[in-house]
Amino acid sequence: METTNARSPTLQTVLMVEKFIEEKSGGFKKTQVFKNLPKKVMWQTFQVIMGYLESINKIGYDNEGFVVYIWNPNLGKKYKDKIELR
Secondary structure (H helix, E strand, O other), X not given: OOOOOXXXXXXXXXXXXXXXXXXXXXXXXXXXXXXHOOOOOOHHHHHHHHHHHXXXXXXXXXXXXXXXXXXXXXXXXXXXXXXXXX
């Protein structure tokens, strides 16, 4: 994830984008997500956030380019609690 010439997002901004994507999963393509966020974000900052969310496997893209929220907290908790994985 390259951040050259991009502003670093605040945690609040990252969480806002993540929540929006989770609530609207599969409903918008990347540019549409950007245009429909509850608060305006600079495009470069948005790009950094999207790259981050993709790199930690919270979002993905379907074959038509729609942004999909793929994180499953219940599955994560299930594996986190396994003694043999500690």
